[in-house]
Amino acid sequence: MLLENIKLAFTGLMANKIRSFLTMLGVIIGIAAVIAIMTVSSAMQRSVMSMMGSMGTNRIEFFLTQKGNDTAVRDTDKTKDYMSEDDFKDLMQHFQGQVEGLALERSLGNTIMEKEDGRTQASINLSGGNSLDIKTKNLTMLAGRTLSLEDQKRAAKVALVSDRYVEKMIGPDVNQALGQEIEILIDSKYYAYTIVGVYQYNVSAAFGGNMEDMPTDVYIPLATANLQVKDSEYYDSFTLFTAEAADPETLCPEIQDYLNNGKYLDNDTYMVFGYSMKEQIRQMTSMLSSLKLAFVAVGAIALLVGGIGVMNIMVVSITERTREIGTRKALGATNLDIRLQFITEAVMICLIGGAIGILLGLGLGIIASSLLHFEGHPSIAGIAVSVLFSMAFGVFFGYYPANKAAKLDPIEALRYE
């Protein structure tokens, strides 16, 4: 009987193709929206989480921020108020056992490099990092080696470049870059380093934007970078990695308070601000999930509207088929038979609409994910939930019209013109 009802519903839907399709549209849009959002947001979540996770959940970024809005300070040289290497030593001492190490980085600025033939360009950032800084970047080396402790100690004039840089400036083979000189001109200062390693440029780290113009980093030893600057022992930011025993989320405010109540207590220009990766991940997760919720709510409203559309078309269809219902009753259909026939029809509309919606949503979701440089995966749970939801929708919105049909008086129905 179920099979018969499905066949019957199908014939009914085929007889009125345009109307059936328009009726399904609401369901299609609703389901597609929900599926697309789930696909994109789970792709985004996975990508962001893995990116943040790879940076280390025990990471805390500290930086100096200006007190008040006195922009005049920015222009004057305030490096003497920055964190010094002595301050770091003191900090490590004070929080002994809770801190694994400090990652220090000094940026020397950015520039656009031009190949000798003048045809291709590459945008780069030049920065020096200590061993922990380089290590925690989790670089995947494609050729050569990473910066060694020896490089750091000797302030060696060596550099790591990305495969994208090599591709643009040197050639298709990454090994070709090894041993070559990289000559950089920033702020009328000239730097020259020997390339010792090529790392893989991390695409997922780039949030959209024009890929071609994205600058890639050139890494040199911190000591090498420090040779180039005046106040080489001062830093306006540092990254701290907590020891395994410590909770970054409690340690972060402790260190922040320690510095602000110590070194920066009487400093009227700067204060220290700390931000732990663990907290960032938490905030990101909650932001992503509330974003997801908001979009799913929009999809749900579309679905609701679609469901009402299905109900409406069922009422119309039943009114049109009043005589048919009367005939069926005369031939021995029970109220239950009639009710099931029309509920099946409503469920079919919703299921077919739901299936189209799922395909559409997956397509949109995967396309949108790849535009955002995330890898979109269909969510099996999302699909299962959508299918169940469509069926439930059909039953819910089909019940009232089907019941109306079932309760028709056979005489009235047969007399209906």
Add this chain to the structure above:
Amino acid sequence: MAEPILCTEYKAGENMNEQNVIMEARNIHKSYNIGTENEIEILHGIDFTVHRGEFVSIVGTSGSGKSTLMNILGILDRPTVGSYVLNGIDVSTSSDTDLSHIRNQEIGFVFQTYNLIPRTSALRNVELPMLYARVPEKRRRERAEELLRLVGMEERMDHTPDALSGGQKQRVAIARALVNHPSLILADEPTGALDSHTGRVIMNLFHELHRKSGITIVLITHSQELAEETERILTLKDGVFIGERRGSKYVA
């Protein structure tokens, strides 16, 4: 080819005793719009008995209440007052679901307007009563084909109603009415929408069915000519029977 079995075998006129009463209606009254100022009584106390194997006709002018009576006899409707026993069952106390089953198993309806399901092939139309009887698909198909052959519609089994003429539609409807071996055919002006020639063909089909299988037929018509060919004629006027006689051209 063996004759298809249409109903339990009874020969017309044979054994007119109590046991062979198929339907017995007593003091049937029917009112519409009850409790409103438009309340109107259409049937005013109908007594009506039909025996198994009879071919009875009810004649009367338009508006005399023929269809109203047929709906009650076909348990599509309930009388306002009165009792009705069909096949030994007092149906006035049966539930709607029971009535559906009785209609499905015991009664074959033939309507003036055919009432075939639109956009559905003749074959599927004929299968419909068996669908509600939960007959398995293969058996359903065989039986429907058998009946369509009987009414001479085997060539057009796959046609939908809009591709059939009035007479062809009525033949499909008759096949559909017979498909579940009913004990009774209720036909409400089955030739009313047909030209006289086609009406003749349909009437001959009823005679043939009646002769061959002895199925009970209650025919409602306003054609005096066709009524004369039936065993017994009842005349309905303004909701009461005003006469009952044998058909003058009845051939047993």
